[in-house]
Amino acid sequence: MDDRVREHAETLVDWSARISEGDDVVLSVSEDAHELGVAVAEALGERGANVHTTYGSAEVSRAYLRAHDGDFDENPEFERALYEHADAVLRLGGGRNTAASADVPSETRQAYGKAREGIREARMDTDWVSTVHPTRSLAQQAGMSYEAYQEFVYAAVNRDWQELADEQAKLKEVLDDGEEVRIVSEGTDLTMRIDDRVAVNSCASVAYDSHNLPSGEVFTAPYATEGEVLFDVPMTINGKRVRDVRLTFEDGEVVDYSAAQNEEVIREVVETDEGARRLGELGVGMNRGIDRVTDSILFDEKMGGTVHLALGRAYTSNFPEGREGDANDSAVHVDLITDLRTGGRLVVDGETVQKDGVFRWEDGFDG
Amino acid sequence: MDDRVREHAETLVDWSARISEGDDVVLSVSEDAHELGVAVAEALGERGANVHTTYGSAEVSRAYLRAHDGDFDENPEFERALYEHADAVLRLGGGRNTAASADVPSETRQAYGKAREGIREARMDTDWVSTVHPTRSLAQQAGMSYEAYQEFVYAAVNRDWQELADEQAKLKEVLDDGEEVRIVSEGTDLTMRIDDRVAVNSCASVAYDSHNLPSGEVFTAPYATEGEVLFDVPMTINGKRVRDVRLTFEDGEVVDYSAAQNEEVIREVVETDEGARRLGELGVGMNRGIDRVTDSILFDEKMGGTVHLALGRAYTSNFPEGREGDANDSAVHVDLITDLRTGGRLVVDGETVQKDGVFRWEDGFDG
Incomplete structure (x- = not known):
């Protein structure tokens, strides 16, 4: 073998x-x-x-x-x-x-x-x-x-998961302490609130409340989203290929959307229920072993240098004990991915945490 | 498909x-x-x-x-x-x-x-x-x-199982009414008692207490076995090929044995425990869809025109209610098969039930 x-x-x-x-x-x-x-x-x-x-x-x-x-x-x-x-x-x-x-x-x-x-x-x-x-x-x-x-x-x-868990702990700390996240890239300028939320260090172990192998992301549950976002990583959603999805948010809700291919898939998602117009997840991919898109969400959303946002249901693990009822509720949870490796920035409370896909604690960070 | x-x-x-x-x-x-x-x-x-x-x-x-x-x-x-x-x-x-x-x-x-x-x-x-x-x-x-x-x-x-069940019911009746079975063939002359036993019509349905598909046999639990038997159908027992097993019975117990190949397998079986020296089963194969040996007991023992005898454990389904405790007990149940299609006879209480593999209710029976 x-x-x-x-x-x-x-x-x-x-x-x-x-x-x-x-x-x-x-x-x-x-x-x-x-x-x-x-x-x-x-x-x-x-x-x-x-x-x-x-x-x-x-x-x-x-x-x-x-x-x-x-x-x-x-x-x-x-x-x-x-x-x-x-x-x-x-x-x-x-x-x-x-x-x-x-x-x-x-x-x-x-x-x-x-x-x-x-x-x-x-x-x-x-x-x-x-x-x-x-x-x-x-x-x-x-x-x-x-x-x-x-x-x-x-x-x-097959990687050193403890090492990745330790690195991800740094981002978890930033997000746990932070109040507002801003994502900027070509076609994207989006802000969202993350205060009163608990970031999850998802490193492929039940000891970290993480249930996928591979994993390699830190995720939280944003709200009060404002602005525009372009998802430039192609995805298969409900069996259909979707490209270049654009969403516009006001007061935390999708008010406009488009896609370069199979736009009706996005319409179906957004019209599922009220919760489907709001974000349930902001995830930051940190697995550097994943360096290309393979049309499988298990891998794509963990790709180092990308972030993903999910329309719909939030994970209760992102809420303090007793506040799980605040989690966005919906029948759907649809992830969409944007690549920040060329010209993107992830900013928390005005400070750049990642630029061009490089975190500020990594070599080559040019904040 | x-x-x-x-x-x-x-x-x-x-x-x-x-x-x-x-x-x-x-x-x-x-x-x-x-x-x-x-x-x-x-x-x-x-x-x-x-x-x-x-x-x-x-x-x-x-x-x-x-x-x-x-x-x-x-x-x-x-x-x-x-x-x-x-x-x-x-x-x-x-x-x-x-x-x-x-x-x-x-x-x-x-x-x-x-x-x-x-x-x-x-x-x-x-x-x-x-x-x-x-x-x-x-x-x-x-x-x-x-x-x-x-x-x-x-x-x-894939056969008409109801038809086979009906045919097998004839043999079940003969065995239920019978007291003594004799098997005669080249190298074989064996008698055994079957009174106070219940024959099972095994026709591949839980409704008949039969749990193998295919099935196609009628079996009972003999005792007081006397005489000699040659098993001319080759078998794989415990991973080893065994040929031409001969057993001699006195007072219901094996007193002598031999085999043309891997005789030690038979020795191991017979020496397992006391019950392994006695018969646990007499089965009569009646599935005419099975016309050749394939070295798989699931098929071989149901071949029309053959009978099999098992050393060791008996099935309690062959005993009247309350008498299950009479069933021969052993850690093993090893089937051995003899082909009666050329020169064999199955006799119950002195009357020939099958000759040369043909039952007396079948065309071509020459009793």
Whole structure:
């Protein structure tokens, strides 16, 4: 087995999920994530954990959902009991076709999700972590060869996470102390309030309340957004390619929008509900192992030198205890990314924290 | 998708497991059984069942078991809860390598099985059914091309099971009414008692207490065995090829044995414990879709025109209510097969029931 697969598995089990002896672990293996599944099972065996392995197949789900009449039983007890008693859920993504579920009607998908809200909550109450095994399907989505994509994934995943966590702690401190963030770049001049919010140091470990591997971002929940922003990183949203999205904010709400491609996708998002017109997240990508766009939000939003803003639902982890009710509420959470590496600036309370993608504590910062 | 895969899935869900709306079904998909998994998920969706899909990978299990120190937790609650609340467990076999677990120490395997006895019991308390998807690995084990093996499997699986159940009911009646069975063939002249026993009509449906697809046999629990038997169908037992096993019985116990290849395997079996010297099962294969040996007990023992005898543990389903305690007890249950199609006879209470593999109710019977 490729040493990088073993290192990925050990990072997942030890750094991310903090598995210890006797933990009850649900291991979800996607169609083409078999090799990583073997490596993770080996690591879990070494740690003395208990393992129940599930098959995360988009093709199996699609067949089931399309055949069902849509009147789903609520939170079937056998599956809820499994997750309620589990300590951790490790999800190894990596299917054979990123469009495998494209013909499942969205009503069916929503009805299924709604009927299983209790199971989702039980799963979210565990030390869950999602990662992906580099597959040919994901390489294709990224427009990359398989070997180049493997190198890309392992550069993002197999790194010194403690070092990155320590660096990210610096930005968390700036954001926790700060009151106003301003983002300036070509086509962008946006300000937002962040006082009374708690920044999350998202470094791919449940010990930091971070559940994706890779991660590598610091995020908070902004409000009172004013100004204009251009998202110059292309994205696939609801299966459609979207380019050069522009949003105009007044009093914290989107008052105008446009896109160079598939503008109707943005309209659908913004019109979902009231909360979808407000921002739920400001995230700052800090993973320098991710140096290119691969059309996968798990990676793109963590790219060092970028920031992302999400329309819709905020994470309660960004609010002080007892103030979680202030979190922006919406059925959607749609991330959009802008690259600050050429001519961009991130400013907190009037002081430049990052210029041209370089933080002020890094070599080459020219504030 | 191949229509035969869909028919296999529908047979499993409807005839074998009798799934109905609202059933909680655990679907276990082996490494190369994906296509059948998709078809079964579709059938389960149509029936309105709830599905939890597990990954039955020998390579994942091997990695876990070899890495573990062998001191396994007893019946981890998360997994026991899943099976205790499940209505049915459908296991789709078909891995990538039938020898994938060959280097897992048998002590580890036994310790794991012992620690999970409660989970096994919970699973056995459901309407469980095991089947296999025809894979290249199983074709190789059978010494057959992939296409020929697919044809073989579907001939065994996709058939009129009600018709076979009705035919098997005839033999069940003969055995239920009978007191003594005699098997005569070249190298074989064996008698055994079967009074006070209940024959099981094993026709691949939980409605008949039959849990394998394919099935196609009638079996009972003999005792007081006397005489000699030659098993002329080659078998793989504990990973080793065994040929031409001969056993001599006196007073119901093996008093002599030999084999033309790997005789030590038979010695190990017979010396396991006291019950391993006695027969636990007499089974009569009646599935005419199975017309050749493929080195898989799931198929071989159901071959029409053969009988099999198992050393060791008896099934309690062969005993009248309250008499289950009479079942022969042993840590092993090892099936051995003899072909009666050339010169063999199956005789119950002095009357020939089958000659040269042809039952007395079939055309061509020459009793």
